[in-house]
Amino acid sequence: MSDKDPVFNPKIAPEQLSRADWEALLSPVEYAILRESGTERPGTGRYLHNDQPGAYHCAGCGNKLYGGEHKFHSGCGWPSFFQEAEPGSLKTIVDRSHGMLRTEMRCARCDGHLGHIFPDAPQTPTGKRHCVNGFALVFVPDGAEPLEILRAHRSGD
Numbered sequence: 001m002s003d004k005d006p007v008f009n010p011k012i013a014p015e016q017l018s019r020a021d022w023e024a025l026l027s028p029v030e031y032a033i034l035r036e037s038g039t040e041r042p043g044t045g046r047y048l049h050n051d052q053p054g055a056y057h058c059a060g061c062g063n064k065l066y067g068g069e070h071k072f073h074s075g076c077g078w079p080s081f082f083q084e085a086e087p088g089s090l091k092t093i094v095d096r097s098h099g100m101l102r103t104e105m106r107c108a109r110c111d112g113h114l115g116h117i118f119p120d121a122p123q124t125p126t127g128k129r130h131c132v133n134g135f136a137l138v139f140v141p142d143g144a145e146p147l148e149i150l151r152a153h154r155s156g157d
Ligand SMILES: [Zn+2]
Pocket: 058, 059, 060, 061, 062, 063, 107, 108, 109, 110, 111, 112
């Protein structure tokens, strides 16, 4: 286990990690999404069809991002949530890339790219669709210890 891993070392500030540090911690697809604002192809990400009770944590730093109770089936091809786990879990920035004006969301702790927020979910309590890359997340089932799940995830179990 790397002492530079923000999941297990609360003293390390994620912004101090170099590109090589992140590459060593993350899988290639996680790196492409979280650190290079990539997007998984629709329908291919993990957790799209997961309805187990539990919580979704950042694959970069372990920050809790979403509760399973906030997940809904949008049909868009990416895991969708109508709100974050708690205020401050995320930060949002205006994204003008690809000729569109969108609201990008990032992990508030490690600045990892998660996806975008769209105001097109009138069937939910907030009206919002947090369209999240499944590979940016690690799911922790209710009753499990988050650090154990995250450790197993890092080691590829
Ligand atoms: Zn994070």
